[in-house]
Amino acid sequence: GDSVTQTEGLVTLTKGLPVMLNCTYQTTYSPFLFWYVQHLNEAPKLLLKSSTDNKRTEHQGFYATLHKSSSSFHLQKSSVQLSDSALYFCALSGGGYKLTFGTGTSLLVDP
């Protein structure tokens, strides 16, 4: 079945520094990848999505590129802000309706 791996459970950074959150996946179908962000006591919200190989997608300063050759969809931002502190989930739709999520990465930004 489909699977998503996020290797970092917790990332702590100082405001203004760049960040990369890792996401790799496995599927036998044509992949559609997503990043969701969940702030404390809030609903997960879609941040980015892509199904196009080697094309960078951006939103709210975050960006990611789907690389089918390495089965990766890493999330990056060049300068994190305090408001970026949240839980980030990578998710995969491997050909249908069901989203398979990674275990999530908590990003904590210090002043």
Add this chain to the structure above:
Amino acid sequence: NAGVIQTPRHKVTGKGQEATLWCEPISGHSAVFWYRQTIVQGLEFLTYFRNQAPIDDSGMPKERFSAQMPNQSHSTLKIQSTQPQDSAVYLCASSFQGNTEVFFGKGTRLTVV
């Protein structure tokens, strides 16, 4: 648009009691999902309805969990004989057609004591 509405936001039940969780999807959305969120497992798929019909319940624990969607405006997740390991945040989500952007509710935090 109030988004996906879940009630209650918090529920505490005693071991062995029943818990019913409610979800109101976004009006016009034909796809409804239930997920369970824990720190260890992250977000786990439980079940999926399309146009109120159950399509996929492959993530549901078979013995004590059940989900229904009696009309297009609400779905319920029922857990019978709750156990401490059922403690989690249960998230409901909806989308327009099931393969488009999925919108989540804020979840119900279930604590079984």
